Amino acid sequence: MTLLQTRPSPQSHPQAPVRHYDLVVVGGGIVGLTLASALRSSGLAIAIVETQTPEQAASRPRAYAFSPVSRGIFEQLGLWEQVGSRVTHFQQVRLTDGDWSVGIDFRPQDGDGKPVYYAAEHHVLMAALQASLQESNSLDYLAPAQLRQVHYGETVHCDIEQDGQVWTCTTDLVVAADGGRSPLRSQAEIGTLGWQYWQSCITTVVAPAESHQNIAYEKFWPSGPFAILPLPNGHCQIVWTAPTAEAKALMDLPRAKFLNLLQARYGEQMGRIEMLKDPLLFPVKLMQSHCYVKPHLALVGDAAHSCHPVGGQGLNMGIRDAAALAEVLVEAHSRSEDLGSLAVLHRYQRWRRWENTVVLSMTDLLNRSFSNHWLPLVAVRRLGIWTLQRVWPLRWLALQLMTGRFGRRPDLGLQKSKLCSPP
Numbered sequence: 001m002t003l004l005q006t007r008p009s010p011q012s013h014p015q016a017p018v019r020h021y022d023l024v025v026v027g028g029g030i031v032g033l034t035l036a037s038a039l040r041s042s043g044l045a046i047a048i049v050e051t052q053t054p055e056q057a058a059s060r061p062r063a064y065a066f067s068p069v070s071r072g073i074f075e076q077l078g079l080w081e082q083v084g085s086r087v088t089h090f091q092q093v094r095l096t097d098g099d100w101s102v103g104i105d106f107r108p109q110d111g112d113g114k115p116v117y118y119a120a121e122h123h124v125l126m127a128a129l130q131a132s133l134q135e136s137n138s139l140d141y142l143a144p145a146q147l148r149q150v151h152y153g154e155t156v157h158c159d160i161e162q163d164g165q166v167w168t169c170t171t172d173l174v175v176a177a178d179g180g181r182s183p184l185r186s187q188a189e190i191g192t193l194g195w196q197y198w199q200s201c202i203t204t205v206v207a208p209a210e211s212h213q214n215i216a217y218e219k220f221w222p223s224g225p226f227a228i229l230p231l232p233n234g235h236c237q238i239v240w241t242a243p244t245a246e247a248k249a250l251m252d253l254p255r256a257k258f259l260n261l262l263q264a265r266y267g268e269q270m271g272r273i274e275m276l277k278d279p280l281l282f283p284v285k286l287m288q289s290h291c292y293v294k295p296h297l298a299l300v301g302d303a304a305h306s307c308h309p310v311g312g313q314g315l316n317m318g319i320r321d322a323a324a325l326a327e328v329l330v331e332a333h334s335r336s337e338d339l340g341s342l343a344v345l346h347r348y349q350r351w352r353r354w355e356n357t358v359v360l361s362m363t364d365l366l367n368r369s370f371s372n373h374w375l376p377l378v379a380v381r382r383l384g385i386w387t388l389q390r391v392w393p394l395r396w397l398a399l400q401l402m403t404g405r406f407g408r409r410p411d412l413g414l415q416k417s418k419l420c421s422p423p
Helices: 030-038 054-058 068-076 080-086 122-133 183-187 244-251 255-266 314-334 342-370 375-390 392-402 414-420
Strands: 019-026 046-049 063-066 088-090 092-097 103-106 117-121 139-142 146-151 156-162 165-176 192-208 215-221 224-230 236-243 273-275 280-289 297-299
Touching: 019 030, 030 046, 030 122, 030 314, 054 122, 063 122, 063 224, 063 314, 068 080, 068 117, 068 314, 080 122, 088 224, 092 375, 103 375, 103 392, 117 122, 146 183, 165 183, 183 297, 192 244, 192 255, 215 342, 224 255, 224 342, 236 244, 236 255, 244 255, 244 280, 255 273, 280 342, 297 342, 314 342, 342 375, 375 392
Parallel strands: 019 046, 019 165, 046 139, 092 215, 165 297
Antiparallel strands: 063 117, 088 117, 092 103, 146 156, 156 165, 192 236, 192 273, 192 280, 215 224, 224 236
């Protein structure tokens, strides 16, 4: 795997000139690097501040549902050729209500003929993004490094600690890609709406005895959704949602008993399964920031929002955030506008916040509608499944919503024409 060359910290001599960046991206995960990759040919001076080394940041043992719109963004970035052969292309996504025999099957012919969805492993996406940034001479990858403080004003000063030294740079814009507990969001006193769900998720990787045939499953049980994501090498990632107390009890079981219960929930469609990794537990919450921007600050990805994992929307929302912000910044740069001004940043917020609100509402409605035993609602949702399976236009509309095609899509191909045009 190719990794970025990191930039050493400048000398902290009191007479040393202060380095200036057009934007400082705090967080070198997939969302932060997508933004930087989208701007790598813009001529903007960019710094990425990441607390881990590049190797550590790329090694997270996680896989994601990766949408066709996210694929389109990676195509526009010139990265899909590297990524496409190393992800699973879903030829079918099957949604069922518990053990009810009727389900909804989404196939390529229900959309544009391309795979319905994809499963992408963290290290595959990170390797492509990290390699792409080596093409830019105007980007500094500071890792490991930590943003100690931001001083907002007409000029923004960032205090960065790296190699045991604290040094200061100036910037027009700070981008918070620093996760759900974003210190930058807290420092800016941006409030959030949302709640902690009564559920938690267990995730692990299994090897089934028989081929997964590139079919993904979302099984809705009254206790919570159970997702099976087919991975390369015949493996599958499991996301098992259950009430928090039940999920913790499952984690405390002996491995053999846990595997028996996992097999019962998984089903026999691929034969017996072998667990390849120890299960991990994480809580689930819904969160939407009151605003995504303040003067000289923009939130992207989990720093701006988080949702229930049902439907695999979280990472894809963040990738669209990054691509949308890149398009807005390139447009502003071509007009010689102040990148940190609210006039510029509100364009990003108007674009992304309402679209993310739709997705957050959809995931919340799905989870609440299926995670219960109330008989009238069971009857309504099963009627809905039966109807969607038989009425193609409705199935097409549902697929547009699930895959992020309902809103405005970023067009990163416009960058070259805008950058070549006189301001």
